[in-house]
Amino acid sequence: KQEVTQIPAALSVPEGENLVLNCSFTDSAIYNLQWFRQDPGKGLTSLLLIQSSQREQTSGRLNASLDKSSGRSTLYIAASQPGDSATYLCAALYNFNKFYFGSGTKLNVKP
């Protein structure tokens, strides 16, 4: 059974810090891995998508890496800002249309 785990469940940092969010998955036969942001009471906004053949993707201050062999992905946020406060979810895509989600990391960036 595919399982996705995110550590830590919550994180509080002062503004300006660089931080790393972790995602691990038990089955390495993924098609891709996608990172999302979710604001309270809102839907999911896609941040980065890494194909199974890729090692990393970058968008602005965000960098996501993927290591299929170890079943891990990390999301690196540089120079964090209060506007980055949200819940971050990772999701591993398996065959057909099956995403398996982690429970999320709730990030609070203090001014």
Added chain:
Amino acid sequence: NAGVTQTPKFQVLKTGQSMTLQCAQDMNHEYMSWYRQDPGMGLRLIHYSVGAGITDQGEVPNGYNVSRSTTEDFPLRLLSAAPSQTSVYFCASRWGAGDGKETEAFFGQGTRLTVV
């Protein structure tokens, strides 16, 4: 483009009532799916579709039905609502590239359902 549109945004049902959650996308995506999000449990797949006329079950399908008569629409039906179905429901869609470059998924804004 509107992207993925879900209606209604909020709904309160009584136990035993039935209803349909609507999901529509205007991106001509082949793949659509329904998830529920419960506190502390992340999102779990209910049903999915890889094209018009083709649907299959996900992790938690009991109590829900789906159909896909058009590419654009993928409604989720609650047959007889139970308090355990109180949750936030999300619909998603994406292209199914099939060439090793699976595309990103787009999500709707969600439907908050309370069953009393």
